[in-house]
Amino acid sequence: MPERLTKKSQNMSRWYTDVVRMAKLADYAPVRGCMVIMPYGYALWENIQGLLDGRFKATGHVNASFPLLIPESFLKKEAEHVEGFAPEVAWVTEGGGEVLEERLAVRPTSEAIICHMYAKWIRSYRDLPVLINQWANIIRWEKVTRLFLRTTEFLWQEGHTAHATAAEAEQEALKMLEVYREFMETELAMPVIVGRKSDSEKFAGATATYALEALMSDGKALQAGTTHDLGQNFAKAFDIKYLDKDETEKYVWQTSWGVSTRMVGGLVMTHGDDAGLVFPPRIAPTQIVVVPIWGDDTRDIVGAAAGALAKRLRSRFRVETDLRDEYRPGWKFNEHEMRGVPLRLEIGPKDIEKGQVVAVRRDTKEKLFIPQDNIEVEVEGLLEQIQGSMYDRAKLFLNDNTFEVNNMDEMIKVMRTTRGFMSTHWCMDPACEQAVKDATKATVRVMPFEADQSNGKCVVCGKPGKKAYFAQAY
């Protein structure tokens, strides 16, 4: 960990690792690819959890917890599923000093174990829909790892639902996609493009996968969340049937959907700058930091004023007071900027005299003098402004870095310069997708839902194609 932060504008990759560690979001664990989420990073995750969980409950979902270990035979029941995940599964082969009769997978995702249980629980159309979510940890033996963005173990939530009809399941997958989109844009101030995944990027075992893709400031796309319409693939593999009103037995229609701690990485890269993290107020672990500006003769009076100010604000905001005497104000300013605290309030002898505080926005570094009288209202307004302008800025960046392209030469040019999203048309042939990847490293991120998506010529072969967004993926 360096003493000073690498400039984001100079080396985004290095900046990312530095800032995650210097801000104490996470640290490396002794096992390859594993990380410790430190208290400041976990506080962020808890805020994300709270805001998402509320939305899940509001859409009728309930939480449960399924086991970490999955018998190998369960994983093998759905052919595509096992094929997709086999390379990255960790296995338990011994327990209590004895070799197990059947080895157990440490879950790479929980479809198998949950479907097994659903087969036991579902008997009648009256049992449907089943709308269960779980907050859990997952192990996937990834070859290349990055803090938060791709780790061997990660935290996530996975929703698993079962429905009576195909239409209901599809509706659920799209509904949760919208829940995610609204969450990311409202709370994380992170604009995304949404749409359907190409077959090559589809979840192993799904009939359709939908995704939300955010654009990082180095022009690469980050998949921030996915929802899957599983059709009846798992229902048939796990024999999840119900007796319908018409007295015939039918397989259920299912969905699954998830977002992970990877979003923290997306948040860091979307908003951070050369000075460090910038957190949107709505999810920032600390929204306001109060820094006293004092000297030997003013320590008592300024300390008391800072304490009183923090106390006033604490009932409505997440407030930290930095009373450490071993650091000077300038040092503290840099530290809290690096940690991404959205708003800093400075109070010193001059401010006490004038009945004001000095407020400094993290996103713009703008300095404002605000009267103490109705500080709560002023601060609330400021935090809302910060949230709003962070989103606007990110949205502008997304728009400015989304390019219409009509041929491979244009794609190559974009990828050699700014990168970003490339809006074009694609015939849905995997060979054409591969050709783009070979030439530019970009892949199909999503095919948007927009109505005009049908008419256009494939960027590679010129045959009729649908609208698609290409980008280099994280």
Place this chain on the structure above:
RNA sequence: CGGGCGGUAGCGCAGCUUGGUUAGCGCACUAGACUGGGGGUCUAGAGGCCGCGGGUUCGAAUCCCGCCCGCCCGACCA
């Protein structure tokens, strides 16, 4: 998993080529004093399985082998 680079005090590094004093530097840390509105100054101090294991040698941070971990570039993935 292939190619490259790295691991020495909490962090960043030097020392390794050519084996041999007590393993060094900067920052951070501790104590005290001065200081305090954008990363302060001085004085004193503490801190080391030199990544792990083996080998060569009278002697290994240094040479050899194996392993672990990290970073970058490729193939695979949330």
